[in-house]
Amino acid sequence: MPPSGPELTMCDCSICKRKSALMVKVHESRFRLLAGEEALTEYRFHTKTARHFFRKVCGIYPFHRKRVTPDNLGINVDCVDGFDPAGVPSMRDNRSHTQKRGETMAASIQRAGPWRPAARMASVLLTLAAAAAPAAAQTLFDGRAAGPLSQGWLPLQQGTPAVTGQEAEGFRFNTLADRETQQGYFLFSPLALDDEAGFELLFDLQIDGATSTSANRGGFSLLLVGDDPARSLELVFDQGVVYSYDYLAGDADRFVRGPSAALAMGEMHSFALQVADGGYTLQIDGAQQLAGSLADYRAQGLPYTLGNFIFFGDNTSRAASNVLIGGVAIAPVPEPGTLALWLAGAGLLALRERGSGRRAG
Numbered sequence: 566m567p568p569s570g571p572e573l574t575m576c577d578c579s580i581c582k583r584k585s586a587l588m589v590k591v592h593e594s595r596f597r598l599l600a601g602e603e604a605l606t607e608y609r610f611h612t613k614t615a616r617h618f619f620r621k622v623c624g625i626y627p628f629h630r631k632r633v634t635p636d637n638l639g640i641n642v643d644c645v646d647g648f649d650p651a652g653v654p655s656m657r658d659n660r661s662h663t664q665k666r667g668e669t670m671a672a673s674i675q676r677a678g679p680w681r682p683a684a685r686m687a688s689v690l691l692t693l694a695a696a697a698a699p700a701a702a703q704t705l706f707d708g709r710a711a712g713p714l715s716q717g718w719l720p721l722q723q724g725t726p727a728v729t730g731q732e733a734e735g736f737r738f739n740t741l742a743d744r745e746t747q748q749g750y751f752l753f754s755p756l757a758l759d760d761e762a763g764f765e766l767l768f769d770l771q772i773d774g775a776t777s778t779s780a781n782r783g784g785f786s787l788l789l790v791g792d793d794p795a796r797s798l799e800l801v802f803d804q805g806v807v808y809s810y811d812y813l814a815g816d817a818d819r820f821v822r823g824p825s826a827a828l829a830m831g832e833m834h835s836f837a838l839q840v841a842d843g844g845y846t847l848q849i850d851g852a853q854q855l856a857g858s859l860a861d862y863r864a865q866g867l868p869y870t871l872g873n874f875i876f877f878g879d880n881t882s883r884a885a886s887n888v889l890i891g892g893v894a895i896a897p898v899p900e901p902g903t904l905a906l907w908l909a910g911a912g913l914l915a916l917r918e919r920g921s922g923r924r925a926g
Contacts, residue, residue, distance in 0.1 A: 573642060573650060580610065580617065584626050587650055588639035596628075596638050702896035703755060705875070708736035708769075709891060718750035727879065734771070734833060735891040740784060740879040741774055749786075749878015751868070756895050758873050759792040760859060763841035763898030769891025771833040775804040777884035781818040783808070784886030789840070790874040796859040797869065798845055800838070802886065805830055807847070807855065812862050819865065826854035833891055841898055 573587045581588075605627075608617045615632035619625065627644040631637050642650050706716055712729065713736070714720065725743035729736065740746040756764060766789065775784045783803035790797045799810040799820070808825035828834065828849065837848040840859070847855035862869035868876065877893070879886060 574639075576639065580608075586626060586641045587643065589642055590631075590634075591638050591640055593630075593636050593638060596640075702894060704892065704894045705752065705754075706736075706890070706893040708889070709734065712736055713750040718752050721747070721749050721751060721876070721878070721880075723747040724882075732889065735769065735889045737887075737889055738785075738878065739774075739887040740885040741776065741887050742885075744776065744778070744784075744885045745882045746885065747878075747880055747882060749876055749880055751874060751876040753871075754789075754873040754875050754895060756897065757792045758789055758840070758875075760796050760840050760843055763839070765840070765896050765898055766836075766838040766893065767896070768836050768838075768893045769833055770802070770836060771889040771891070772802050772804075772828065772830050772886065773889060774830075774887035775802065775884070776886075777803055779818065779883045781821050782881045782884040784879050784881070784884040785888050786876070786878065786880050788868075788874070788876040788880075790862075790869055790871055791840075791859065792872050794863050794870050794872050795861040796843060797862055798838075798840065798859055799862070800847070802828065802888070803884065807849075809845070809855070809857050810860060810862070812860050812864070814864055820862075823860075824855055824857040833889065839898060 573589055575581070575585065575587055604621055605618045606621045608619065609615065614635060616630040617626065618628055620627070625644065626641055628638050628640045631639055642648055706713060706718065710716075712731065724746040727746055727748045728739040728742065731737070740748060758764060766787075768787070770785075772785070777783060783801035783806075785802040787800045787802075788797070789799070801808050801810060801822075805828060806825050807828045809823045810820045811823035812819060813821050826847070826849070834849050835851070837851075839846050839848075844858050845856065846853055849855075868874050877890070
């Protein structure tokens with residue numbers, strides 16, 4: 566057991582929820598399997614990182630090697646002879662488990678150092694809401710209702726804080742006062758960002774101002790790290806343009822401008838980003854404007870190696886922006902003919918009459 570005493574948890578992943586086992590986390594240096602290895606069988610799924618061990622005959626689960634921290638094991642305390650879990654602190658709800666996962670990931674980002682070549686995320690503030698089971702469609706952020714922190718997103722920040730605030734049409738996010746500012750928000754998607762199964766990200770966004778010192782940088786980004794991190798996508802918004810990043814290890818910038826499309830400033834646009842079969846298409850206000858292949862950014866390190874990671878904000882010291890974020894929602898790729906029905910029911914990105922856009926900042 567850990568030197569400070571055991572703390573019991575109940576994992577909220579799809580397999581552990583069904584096992585309903587109370588576990589204690591033990592580092593591999595403190596674990597020895599004395600006998601019975603030949604009686605065990607192993608099961609892996611999803612990312613194939615976690616290793617779940619079961620008895621071949623009776624099916625009892627005694628322990629597993631963890632996915633997020635693979636140098637640690639989760640031990641089923643009901644398989645430990647003489648141990649009584651009564652009275653030992655336990656965290657049975659999803660929020661506590663998910664918060665620990667978020668803390669582990671965010672701490673790793675902080676330890677990893679630069680995210681962009683001359684940038685370092687200086688602080689990671691932690692508040693993570695309980696993970697929700699994926700539905701047919703799910704709102705990730707409603708900018709017209711509240712800010713990201715109250716909706717389960719975690720902040721990343723370096724430099725002067727961005728100017729943020731609530732407006733009638735969405736959440737204001739402005740880093741123009743200091744181009745060195747890097748700030749944004751992230752979460753782990755409740756729906757696997759699996760391009761083989763396909764998914765769609767719907768969002769409303771208005772660009773009211775942007776500045777950049779490089780053709781390969783924009784002041785606002787939307788990053789989706791795939792369920793397989795080798796199949797990811799980062800969309801970048803700059804003055805009058807939206808483009809995706811390609812990754813060229815031999816280029817000084819590494820992240821370089823890929824396919825691009827013109828984007829009118831000062832008005833709210835509805836985006837439908839569909840990801841499937843190693844590629845993506847981007848519709849803007851109902852018309853396809855952009856298409857390309859997914860990219861492998863893993864050589865850049867964290868957070869580009871974290872599967873199902875979603876980020877929006879300003880993550881470069883060479884550009885800044887002033888944007889209004891209406892909302893973000895995610896859904897599996899809809900069957901033909903069902904997208905209009907989904908939009909009507911979702912509410913977040915419902916079709917609406919647009920007036921002239923108002924510039925801020």
